[in-house]
Amino acid sequence: MKALCWHGKGDIRCDTVPDPKIEDARDVIIKVTSCAICGSDLHLMDGQMPTMESGDVLGHEFMGEVVEVGTGFTKFKKGDRIVVPFNINCGECRQCKLGNYSVCQRSNRNGAMAAAQFGYTTAGLFGYSHLTGGYAGGQAEYVRVPMADVAPMLAPEGMDDEHLLFLTDILPTGWQGAEHCEIRGGESIAIWGAGPVGLFTIQSAKIMGAERIIVIETVPERIALARKSGATDIIDFMKEDVFERIKEITKGEGADAVIDCVGMEATAGHGVAGIISTLQEKLTSTERPYVLMEAIKAVRPCGIVSIPGVYGGPLPINMGSIVQKGLTLKSGQTHVKRYLETLTKLIQAGRFDMTSMITHRSTDLADGPDLYKTFRDKKDGCVKVVFHPN
Structure with a gap:
């Protein structure tokens, strides 16, 4: 075949x-x-x-x-x-019975390898x-x-x-990414990336009742699809300071929740933060922390950071911001x-x-x-x- x-x-x-x-x-x-x-x-x-x-x-x-x-x-x-x-x-395992299907304890034939990398096994994929x-x-x-x-x-x-x-994959991934934000109606949600997962995340957030759906993207075709999917605001990260624009849109409050739909292959964008991220990538990490750094910065105090984007290894992030702002991080396959x-x-x-x-x-x-x-x-x-x- x-x-x-x-x-x-x-x-x-x-x-x-x-x-x-x-x-x-x-x-x-x-x-x-x-x-x-x-x-x-x-x-x-x-x-x-x-x-x-x-x-x-x-x-x-x-x-x-x-x-x-x-x-x-x-x-x-x-x-x-x-x-x-x-x-x-x-x-049959405890995680499956809890509905935590992405961390099934028995389906990964190389569970010991996964446990050595992550502490415990993950599901077979x-x-x-x-x-x-x-x-x-x-x-x-x-x-x-x-x-x-x-x-x-x-x-x-x-x-x-x-x-x-x-x-x-991508529809339930977008849905879970939005569900992690605990949307009850009227929230401002910022979403990085309008690729396929991002587009389903936008639609999911809209169905759940988000009032402002702020999408960070630069590719024209994806921006058009983001608007069609329900984005109320678009920030072109190659032209604008994302943090300042989110503050402006939310009248200084910050987004109630932020969603990283990009993951390990993020493109560094506008300003000094983009330069710092590029240097961190070259010096300390095989992955690109730019989007996650921006999301952690842009969410309001006591807000939620949802991470459906895939990461595979260590990443430098601002734990001080997470702790001092009282943030909640939710992620996972x-x-x-x-x-x-x-x-x-x-x-x-x-x-x-x-x-x-x-x-x-x-x-x-x-x-x-x-x-x-x-x-x-x-x-x-x-x-x-x-x-x-x-």
Whole structure:
């Protein structure tokens, strides 16, 4: 079968690899009908995440048709269309029973490796390094889905792939990022980044009742989509001082909550803070703290800092500001299964725009290496790439 594979920093190839096989009674094999390139896939492409190995199959946003099931498997049958969350869940450990699906204690085959890095294991993830289990991803014609009786969801009748695909990651990620802000109605929320996760975060904050939704972005196509999604204010971080503009918009109060939808590959922007961040990146960190530094500064005292953006290692941040301002930080990979039912109903009710952000489509995975570069470099107005390989 064809699959998009990692072969080193900046080196993504469309390879021919062996078809997956059933390995456990709880497995299913699906024929992938839709998959996407996620912003966090760029962290792999750019060499930001450790433990990748040459030939690893990429991709954690995918869905498809069941073509084979494990012995005694009863949840799905051949021919069913299923949506597959990016994290793998056993459904039996304490964290799964608490609904904390992104930190499942049993699904990561390399849990000891993750524990050495983070203190405790995290869930297994599709296509996202051996630190998260070394599972083959879904940017492929077929994929093995382990523990398929827990997290995957049967696709509702009458809903096409493009209205369901983003339930696998970026829609629940945006929803959780907004939910962390404890929006009750009338708040001012500042959101860094209007990429796909940011756009769903904007829509989620609007649904939850935020009054002012301030979006920090510089790419024209993303700014246009941010306005369409519900942003009330736009700050171009390459032209304006973000902190001063947020103070102005909120009449000196500061944002009630701030959301970092960018993560480890942030672009340093306007002024002295941007220069300092660039120096910190070069001298003390492999990651880029610019957005997180700005967010911590811009939130009001006793406000909330929500961090759906991905970070993988140590980062220099201003703990003095966090402590002295009494801030609350909330982060984590997304507990996708927790939100599937609620978000599916909201999609069916027309509350989310699921397709406007899809700017590039392909039916051939061989286009993948070039489309990875187009997405990374934000060329040709690229916001989101979707493949329909079968």
